[in-house]
Amino acid sequence: MARTVEDATRFTQTNPYAAKPGRTSTISISDAPPGETPQQKLRRLREAARIAKLGEVSQWDRIVQRGRVWADRSHRVFSFTLIGFTGLIFVYCAASTIDMLAYNRRKRNAFYEQQKIEMIEYIRLARDAESNGTATPLQLELLGLEREKEQKRQDKxxxxxxxxxxxxxxxxxxxxxxxxxxxxxxxxxxxxPDTSLGGTTQETGEGLGIVKALEENTRRASQTRSTKTGGQLDQLGENVANAASDTTKSWVNWLTRR
Known part of the structure; x- marks a missing residue:
């Protein structure tokens, strides 16, 4: 027969310890029924000991014991209730904060829109007053700022x-x-011109060599660009570049008498 946890042997302290001596209790043990198993005997003896112990407990001790049970239950209920209300308050605070931010943004946009409408109305009144010749200095200053702002926007x-x-x-x-x-x-x-002796011929030769090298580089760059094809804007840019290169060559040739 399988044994449960409740049927297991309970170990208690056997060595002496400081305690108030209690009253001796007598346990009335009934006779064992025939064919009783060890587990049944253990259960019967424990029940007899529990009944004898209850006879020694006073009414106050029973009240305290029941009070502890109800206090434990109330503490558990209070703890879970407090945790639940804390979560609800956190959610409420988060929702309130988000709603407050959204409300402030709506109010701010509405305020800016109202200010914009009022500014447009002020500018219209100022222009009417300027056309009628009855504009105040404040209206003239406002119109000047508006024209300056419009000019900056157009320039940009x-x-x-x-x-x-x-x-x-x-x-x-x-x-x-x-x-x-x-x-x-x-x-x-x-x-x-160079006033030093023997320096004119040498510098002139170096200058012509640089000119020839630059012309050769320009000609190669023009040939490289002519081999590449692109869109209409690219072709237009290449035509302008070729025209500028031809103009450069013409006045260079005229200066070098070639």
Missing amino acids: EKNAISNKIKSALFGSLSTEESVGGKLGEALMRTSA
């Missing part, structure tokens, strides 16, 4: 559009401009 738009057009059309001319600057500097050095 024009600059943005012009920068886009320049980068699309003349973005490939930076190389030709740098080459032209070097070429002009070389020509100025070759055309500048």
Whole structure:
């Protein structure tokens, strides 16, 4: 027969310890029924000991014992209730904070919109007063600020559009401009007179060599660009670059008498 945990042997302290001596109790043990198993005997003896012990417990001890049970239950209920209310309050605080932020944002947007409408109305009244010749200094100052703001906005738009057009059309001319600057500097050095003896012929030869090298680099760059094909803007930029290169060659040839 299988034994449960309750039927297991209970070990109690047997060595002496400080305690108030209790009253001796007598346990009335009934006769064992025939054919009783060891587990049944153990259960019968424990029940007899429990009944004898209950006879020694006073009414106050029973009240205290029952009070401890109810206190434990109430403490458990209170703890779980407190934890539950804490979670609910946390959720409520989070929802209230989010709602407050959303409400403040709506109120702020509505305030800005109202201020914008009022400003438009003030500007309209100021323009009417200016056209009628009855504008106050404050209205004139407001109109001046509005015109300045509008002018800045238009200038910004024009600059943005012009920068886009320049980068699309003349973005490939930076190389030709740098080459032209070097070429002009070389020509100025070759055309500048030198008072030192024997230095004129040498510097002129070096200047012509630099000019030839720059012309060769420009010609190779033009050939490389002509082999590449692109869109309409690329072709337009290449045409402008070729025209600038031809112009550079023409006045260089005129200066060098070639």
